[in-house]
Amino acid sequence: MSEQRNSGQLRAKVVEACDFAAQGEELLRAVEEGVVEVYVNRDGRTVARLVPVPYPQGPPWGLYADVATVTGDIVSPLFTDEDVDAFLERELENIYGSRPE
Numbered sequence: 001m002s003e004q005r006n007s008g009q010l011r012a013k014v015v016e017a018c019d020f021a022a023q024g025e026e027l028l029r030a031v032e033e034g035v036v037e038v039y040v041n042r043d044g045r046t047v048a049r050l051v052p053v054p055y056p057q058g059p060p061w062g063l064y065a066d067v068a069t070v071t072g073d074i075v076s077p078l079f080t081d082e083d084v085d086a087f088l089e090r091e092l093e094n095i096y097g098s099r100p101e
Contacts, residue, residue: 010037010051017042 013036020027020040030036031050040048
């Protein structure tokens with residue numbers, strides 16, 4: 001494993017693909033903690049770059065709490081049974097021309 005250029009605040013490491021296979025868990029943990037950025041080389045060419053995810057980690061609930069607003073009743077059904085029956089009757093009349101018996 002060799003050191004490479006300083007990429008912003010992160011220290012960058014270059015590893016060969018075979019070394020990454022052996023040290024993958026350790027390198028992923030370092031990337032996750034924001035300590036390093038990892039470049040994976042194969043045959044002298046860089047084929048992958050591992051960087052920390054730029055958005056907050058954690059459970060998705062509450063992620064857009066400041067963006068979305070719930071208004072009205074979100075628990076009750078939108079349509080009553082009578083509304084559904086009337087709709088189905090109209091659709092059957094459109095399909096069959098009259099209400100089937």
